[in-house]
Amino acid sequence: MKTRILPITYFLNPNVCDLAQDLIGKVIVTNFDDQLTSGIITETEAYCGLTDKACHAYPNKKTNRTEVFYEDGGLSYVYLCYGIHHLFNIITGPKDHPQAILIRSIQPLEGKDIQLQRRNNNSDIASGPGKLTQALGILTKHTNKPLIQKNNIWLEDHALKIPFQKTKRIGIDYAGKDADLLWRYVAH
């Protein structure tokens, strides 16, 4: 099987919804302290800062937290949700296009034993945005970093084709009609 590391330029695609769909079946890899773990991406959500009330950078809002949205795509954006859960996003699009893709679940691939251990032996390893970051060892300190091997988090294309469906995004009822956008992509 042919495997390639996704280059940073992959994330410059200005269409965040297209990119979020293309990421289904791609592989996210982390390597912290020689502990290699990876998983096949099975669920993503797209967020657009210009038009989308659910996005942290809406409406084109610039604060310390959202600064990274205005950089070139290919950076990590990790934030703490409910004071507990570290959620992993990829900033996408060219500079000054505030867009991001939330990775919501993975199917563990490499280092499954390590992932299980990080999840305190909970067998439900990575079916949720907070669970997969725990399984992969991703913390808020890993935010604002280019997604390359040197920084211990990167993405690969394993030439997998996985069918998916489009649904409403989760947990954003406050976003009004934007909560109805079909910007969540879930592998069958």
Place this chain on the structure above:
DNA sequence: CCAGGGATGGACT
């Protein structure tokens, strides 16, 4: 400094 809030997860029906 501090009030407000949240891109969850687990328990439950």
Place this chain on the structure above:
DNA sequence: GTCCATCCCTGGT
């Protein structure tokens, strides 16, 4: 599917 405890971070003061 619904309910709600959770607790750190954010950003405005």
